[in-house]
Amino acid sequence: MGAKHHNHDNCHHDSCVHCHDYEYLRQLDKRRLLAALIINFMMMAVELISGLMAGSISLFSDGVHMLADGSGLSCAFYAITIAHKKPTAEPRAAQINGCILLVMAVYIFVNVRHRLLYPMDINxxxxxxxxxxxxxxxxxxxxxxxxxxxxxxxxxxxxxxxxCDTLSSAGVITGGIVIYFSGWRLIDPILGFVIGALVLNYARKLIIESNILLHDLKRNKNHE
Incomplete structure (x- = not known):
């Protein structure tokens, strides 16, 4: 009986350690997300305004991408805050992220089409x-x-x-260098299209993955 009591104490101790570790990681992730959010929103505002002022659809698209990132980071922060109370919060937030990215991708494509039809000077x-x-x-x-x-x-x-946004920023830098040395402005809407395609593909994967996770959570709940 003493052995059973000892095993029970060990299980209880392991459970407490696990809970403590989970809570520590959750709080750490929240701080990471908050720091990233502050940087994101500051840079997003600069890119959107500068993209409009410079006449660069690729820079503006990158700003839109950062706006989507900000929405995603906000949803992630919310999900992690309540994930311990509601297990479906994380996949739901990821699902919302995917939908936001889909809308942003369409918006980028519309702007790319407009820029191809009506070219303009780029700073x-x-x-x-x-x-x-x-x-x-x-x-x-x-x-x-x-x-x-x-x-x-x-x-x-x-x-x-x-x-993804890091890669798109690298693309915009490349585009700026190409335009500066060759004057080939068509690369700007082309890069905007590529960024839009990256956003669209990632949105598709995110929605599929979150739907699978939600389905698994519901199935496990039904089996309980």
Missing amino acids: VEVMTGIAIAGFIANIIMYFILHDGNRHSLVMRSATWHVL
Whole structure:
């Protein structure tokens, strides 16, 4: 009987340690998301305004992408805050992220079409300079989020949001360099289209993955 009591104490102790570790990781992830959100919204505002002022659809698209990132990070923060109370919060938030990205992708494609039909002058210096700042900001956010809870769908989706935007910022920088040295302005809407396609593909994957997780959670609940 003493052995049984001892085993029960060990199980209780292990359970407490697990709960403590989970809560510690959850609070750490919340702080990471909050730091990334602050950087994101500051850079997003700069890119959107600068994209309009510079006449660059690719820079503006990157700003839209950062807006989607901000929405995704906000949903992730909300999900992690209530995930311990509501298990479906994380996949629901990821699902919302995917829908937001779908809408943003369509918006980018509409703007790309308009720019192809009605070309305009581009301020290459502003376009490239702001894109470099956006690239650096995304690298910082990526490293902030990368060490988060890798078992969390929301943290992984938030990290991939930022990684995609890092790649799109690199594309805008490349476009600025090409326009500066060759004057080939068509690359700007082409890059805008590529960024839109990346956003669309990621949205599709995110919605599929979150739907599968929601289905598994509901099935497990029905079996209980």
